Amino acid sequence: MPNVQRDNASCDFGRLSTRPPRSVVRPSSVAEISALFREPAPQGALDALPLPRGCGHSSRGESLTDGIAIDMRGLATIHEVTDDRVVVDAGATWREVLAATLAYQRMPPVLTDYLDLTVGGTLSAAGIGGASHIHGTQAANVMELEAVTHAGQIVTCSPTRRSRLFDALRSGMGRQGVITKASLRLIEAPERVLSYRALYDSAAELIAAQGRLVADHISGQAKSSDFELKAVLYDAGGAPPEGLSPIDVEELTFTDFADRLSPDVEKLIELGEWGLPHPWGQVILPAARAAAVIEQTMAETTSADLGFGGVVLVKRFTPGSVPMLGAPSDAVLFALLRTASPGCRAVSEMLLANDRLYQRAAAVGGVPYPPRPLSN
Template sequence: MDISLLYNKVNAFILLLILSCPYTIIQKPIDFASLNLIQTTNTASTDFGRIKFNAPASVLKPQTPKDIAFLLSFLSISSFPQVSVSARGAGHSIHGQAQALDGIVIEMSSLPRDIKVNKNVKMERGLMISYVDVSGGALWIDVLKESLKFGLAPRSWTDYLYLTIGGTLSNGGISGQTFKYGPQIANVLQLDVVTGKGEMVTCSPTKSSELFYAVLGGLGQFGIITRARILLQDAPEKVRWQRAFYDDFDTFTEDQEILISMPELIDYVEGFVVLNEHSLKSSSVAFPANLNFNPKFVLNGRFKVYYCIEFAIHDNQAEGIKVEKVVEEFAQKLSYMQSHLYSVEISYFDFLNRVSMEEQSLRNRGLWEVPHPWLNLFVPRSGIKKFMDLLMENISPNEFEGPILVYPLLSDKWNTNASVALPQAIESRTDRVMYVVGMLRSINPTVCESDCLNKILRKHRYIALTATGPHIGAKQYLAHHPSPVDWHSHFGSKWIRFAERKARFDPLHILGPGQGIFS
């Protein structure tokens, strides 16, 4: 398709409609011309996954949220053939979720990245809290740097910090702190949102609450987050970071659940599968200590798999917690492989920013700007052993490149009013624990070309279909489904509410075409 021709047609039609539009909300052609609507679509047609490449007709680089509202309000009231719109943050989606084929992509990074920290604000009933007001296009790494100047930090994180606020809040936002504080969407006090109808709304749990909960985990279907108010807490200066190794999966998960049962002492829990020598070395890039661990990955002609738990304790002397004593106490409770508990003290900033070192390592090896056929799932505790059996039957341990994360979360830290789809056992609270499983592969295109990549994608699809069936009861996180019918199944009992929210806040289905949820 000739994108330049399409671009000119789109803008010609828009200008013509503005001139003849009877609605007073569109005042004159110069209003639309003032929007930074450009034809440069190269970055907007790709993402971190590098699997789909859907080019938009135009890209909007808004200077204020009003620019976004103007565009969406015009599209929602015009008789112009439907134009779809996607908001793009850091472009870290995997399957083109932030792309808009022949539509308009809004580059959220062009908004001013305002970050304002408010410390010890008196709320109702004398409650004192701290929070940060931040643009939806700002990065979490910038929020961390600014809040640390005040001795504060958000409570819940993602592993990788070079993602936008609006992007992670539109999905959930999880990491090793989620068992203790809930996902990032559970730590939001207020949002500014532009709906699919172009309405600018400030919402919270008590004000326009339906929109508030709809956009949290809403996959960009109901509105575009232009500003968020995020809860802060006192930040420690240092973190005690521990790693323990296992050769038995049941023991590995049992010890993880021991750790998350004591949130008053433990601040972070994650785990990963050690499939091969490469996964052991790559996972140790950011851990600033020598791991004297030399496992045998082939025993009696069969592959042997190992596991690692990593947990962290904030060195918060003001709270009187003796970190060394806590480490010693848990070392006695855990059943890791003897002599394979490793410990290091690191600054809080470096701990939270640890994945940037792994990023640099991958960049140095030419494995960052390559296809990433990632698969992420929420698996209820009742199905995690069956899932791991399924996984090991469908991957080659000696060939897999990239980490496989496995760590537990608690159901009571999730607000079911939010749009995120959780396993039915979690929604109904019949299972209190669910596991995050993240298969985070990097594909070297010189070794694995298109046929190879498609084979991996088909295998991942099979794993996902089997895991989300009744035998295991999982749900995809950062989901990708091939049709609206599959999305209906994904949301399950939440589908009716999800569809009703869509009809209310984006009735013309303008937003989020890359997700493929609505036809």
């Protein structure tokens, strides 16, 4: 059995609830995780399965348990990098993975905007990034998984081997077993990129542009008075995407582009915003119905509803073959990344606004993101 310790695993990034675990375990081997599922619970303990936890960046308490919390950061080895794949432990962060693959001029096809998340964590949610309109979610780019089942078995699965378990683990929110290792697809990495920015008057125009533009990375934000699109080309010598009328362009090294959120995060930490509650509301909508939901929601959303560090994301994408995500084939991520800043709406009011968003999404065939986990 691994060493048992207590840490701050009683809360997550959302800070909306507190759920102290009975114990926190940081395993250094897959065998130790297997042993956790085979050990009987102590007498009088709640009957909760051990739950994996990466960097605790969930926003609705998904990584919290009153049983055993498994700190996956003890398993963070990059095992192998080849031309077409990288094999990594689930507790490795995407920052660590990218550093290893860039040494070979390779990269995962889809990266999270924020790199300090674990591989196992985002694969358990699906993992949507700026390149998901081309490559699907991060979970759609997994070639093979190693996992520990709830019976304590250590197994390997893929699209052709134990495919039902493979599908259950990807976007399964850690409730279908514990991902311990992943073989991830790689593509060629650029050295420099060109980032173009354009503005649109409506959500419908933004979503339409995201669907027709040819670019390696596409993202969007809803601002107070307009909608902003960023289209990035992995070729610093390229022309603007056809049909785009950019208001400015920026050339960056790929490493600076991939880590573009770090300065913002450092500022939010300095201002104390990073440690505040984050009542995020995120849904995946059918592209054909998304604009109406977005426009209706934004019409009733003020700066006080978002908080000082709040951001609204709009991203059209193709999920790929990830059944547990439950997303339409042509989808739009609509995410209100709220912060309960001093002087802004109370957490309870932000959560009520999220409930209205979830109801609107469900009415048009949308789903929450990350998926609602099954009871542990």
